[in-house]
Amino acid sequence: VKAGDLPTPALVVDAAAFGHNLASMAKALPGLRCRPHVKAHKTTALARRQAEIGHTAFCAATPREIVGMARAGLGEDLLLANETVDRDRLRAMAECGGRVTVAVDSAETVAAAADEGIREVLVDVDVGLPRCGCTPEDAPRVADLARASGMTVRGVMGYEGHVVGNPDRAWRAEETQKSMVRLLAAHAEVGGEVVSGGGTGTFDLNRWCTEIQAGSYALMDTAYAQLGLPFRQALWIEATVVSTSLRGWAVADAGLKSLGMDHGDPTIERATVLFCSDEHVTLRPDPDAALAVGDRVRVWPAHVDPTVALHERMFVVDADGSVVDEWAVDLRGWDA
Ligand SMILES: Cc1ncc(COP(=O)(O)O)c(C=O)c1O
Numbered sequence: 001v002k003a004g005d006l007p008t009p010a011l012v013v014d015a016a017a018f019g020h021n022l023a024s025m026a027k028a029l030p031g032l033r034c035r036p037h038v039k040a041h042k043t044t045a046l047a048r049r050q051a052e053i054g055h056t057a058f059c060a061a062t063p064r065e066i067v068g069m070a071r072a073g074l075g076e077d078l079l080l081a082n083e084t085v086d087r088d089r090l091r092a093m094a095e096c097g098g099r100v101t102v103a104v105d106s107a108e109t110v111a112a113a114a115d116e117g118i119r120e121v122l123v124d125v126d127v128g129l130p131r132c133g134c135t136p137e138d139a140p141r142v143a144d145l146a147r148a149s150g151m152t153v154r155g156v157m158g159y160e161g162h163v164v165g166n167p168d169r170a171w172r173a174e175e176t177q178k179s180m181v182r183l184l185a186a187h188a189e190v191g192g193e194v195v196s197g198g199g200t201g202t203f204d205l206n207r208w209c210t211e212i213q214a215g216s217y218a219l220m221d222t223a224y225a226q227l228g229l230p231f232r233q234a235l236w237i238e239a240t241v242v243s244t245s246l247r248g249w250a251v252a253d254a255g256l257k258s259l260g261m262d263h264g265d266p267t268i269e270r271a272t273v274l275f276c277s278d279e280h281v282t283l284r285p286d287p288d289a290a291l292a293v294g295d296r297v298r299v300w301p302a303h304v305d306p307t308v309a310l311h312e313r314m315f316v317v318d319a320d321g322s323v324v325d326e327w328a329v330d331l332r333g334w335d336a
Pocket of ligand 1: 037040082159197200201213214216
């Protein structure tokens with residue numbers, strides 16, 4: 001089967017680009033220096049490749065991802081790099097059979113984790129992204145609460161998510177340093193071996209973390225492609241032209257129900273994307289690249305994480321477009 005024969009819309013992984021991305025990261029940040037974030041792909045078959053190349057500790061954003069990774073035999077060291085007070089899901093993580101560490105940033109998240117049997121935590125610190133994390137000043141209090149509840153504090157985490165996507169490398173370097181001053185201040189008070197943070201856009205700039213939580217690097221997207229990183233776009237949506245207009249546009253069957261759109265429209269080679277609607281992308285082909293009904297186009301997403309979460313499987317293709325593997329996106333959804 002070729003990519004061009006798949007029912008569409010279909011999520012397609014370029015095996016060579018994907019292999020390049022994994023090898024590049026393993027070379028830059030070998031072994032436990034990178035803790036890949038599975039939120040970017042939600043696929044245990046893909047995580048297994050990351051583990052095989054040496055990254056055997058993982059981050060996750062949802063309890064379902066944690067439990068699914070443990071069930072797949074990838075539970076050596078799993079970090080829920082996110083807060084939850086969901087008692088049932090905390091218990092499911094505590095009982096999943098893997099080593100599970102969860103992020104905490106408040107008395108409430110500490111109490112819920114401790115009550116439901118979680119044994120290890122990281123104190124999550126606000127390093128500038130207006131999202132989760134306590135202030136550096138509050139971190140020792142949160143750590144003390146966790147220890148008093150019988151849990152081990154492995155260290156701190158702080159994700160500079162407000163920095164990772166900016167195309168200006170010098171700016172990213174400066175802002176990462178500012179963020180990490182906050183994280184290291186917290187770490188000095190909290191202690192522990194782990195200082196976790198970073199993402200694809202700062203993987204080689206963040207020199208302060210003991211481990212980098214990069215996710216998007218494995219598959220990439222058009223937003224990250226603008227940063228000049230040593231990773232290639234490895235993921236597209238194969239789509240079929242289902243209509244053309246005498247007024248000059250064509251319509252393919254991949255719309256916002258198969259695409260994460262928060263980083264903008266997708267990109268299509270030799271065409272201008274006009275807009276996406278639920279099931280469709282409307283595009284204007286370049287003058288020398290006319291499209292007919294039934295033709296195939298490759299739709300390159302602007303944001304990998306929410307794109308993958310909309311699909312049940314990915315098809316892996318080799319250089320000549322033959323499908324060589326099929327991976328279930330088995331960590332999607334929320335039920336742990
Ligand atoms: C807590 C956390 N760490 C790390 C990442 C890194 O992701 P990426 O490598 O895609 O930038 C994310 C992504 O949003 C995240 O939420």
